[in-house]
Amino acid sequence: MPDIRVKICGVTRPQDLGAVAAAGGVYVGFNFFPKSPRYVSPETARVLSFEAPEGVAKVGLTVNASEAELDGIVESVPLDMLQLHGSESPDRIAEIRARYGLPVMKALGVASEEDLPALAEFSQVADQLLVDAKPPKGADLPGGNGLAFDWRLIAGRRWAVPWMLAGGLTPANVREAVHLTGANQVDVSSGVESAPGVKDPARIAAFVAAARE
Numbered sequence: 001m002p003d004i005r006v007k008i009c010g011v012t013r014p015q016d017l018g019a020v021a022a023a024g025g026v027y028v029g030f031n032f033f034p035k036s037p038r039y040v041s042p043e044t045a046r047v048l049s050f051e052a053p054e055g056v057a058k059v060g061l062t063v064n065a066s067e068a069e070l071d072g073i074v075e076s077v078p079l080d081m082l083q084l085h086g087s088e089s090p091d092r093i094a095e096i097r098a099r100y101g102l103p104v105m106k107a108l109g110v111a112s113e114e115d116l117p118a119l120a121e122f123s124q125v126a127d128q129l130l131v132d133a134k135p136p137k138g139a140d141l142p143g144g145n146g147l148a149f150d151w152r153l154i155a156g157r158r159w160a161v162p163w164m165l166a167g168g169l170t171p172a173n174v175r176e177a178v179h180l181t182g183a184n185q186v187d188v189s190s191g192v193e194s195a196p197g198v199k200d201p202a203r204i205a206a207f208v209a210a211a212r213e
């Protein structure tokens, strides 16, 4: 089995970066969605990004962000990848890739078979896919809800680009999720927190260890 690459999403403090690196995580996500409990301003993310250990890729997460918002983020923060977590179209993905010259990961929610064709479609325009749980109707947040989907829906499926499994992963279930889906990258937010927006170093370490078991 290949080494599992772990992304810890929604880091907000310098000590979170140290915890991710010490555990062996390879991506951190900065969340620029203002309604999120994990929100960081571009100014805060800039400071954090300079403290990120080498070898940890910095991913900027936005939700249907405007050009002005994206310009502000990309100008302030030295990012390695953009994660688009809204209802961005394939054309919008292409525009954003061309404008910023950064790899783009498109997040898509899965709840049933009907959600699978979009993954194939977006794999033609995005550099990576984030295969996440679909948020419940009326949810405030399009991600970070701590909900898992039925992993059997994507068991053995492959797309044209690298992909990450997300949604309700925890130190207790990530091993099974990896096993069932064949994912070699996983993403987690609420499953490694002690409270919304507060990452817990022990849970981060347990998550990375369990993902790689």
Ligand SMILES: O=C(O)c1ccccc1NCC(=O)[C@H](O)[C@H](O)COP(=O)(O)O
Residues within 6 Å of the ligand: 009, 010, 029, 031, 033, 036, 037, 038, 061, 063, 085, 132, 141, 142, 143, 144, 145, 146, 147, 166, 167, 168, 169, 187, 188, 189, 190, 191
């Ligand atoms: O985490 C958030 O607050 C959030 C808000 C708005 C859009 C996306 C958000 N999170 C995106 C992520 O990449 C999460 O890690 C992913 O949805 C899984 O979250 P969780 O189920 O909490 O592990």
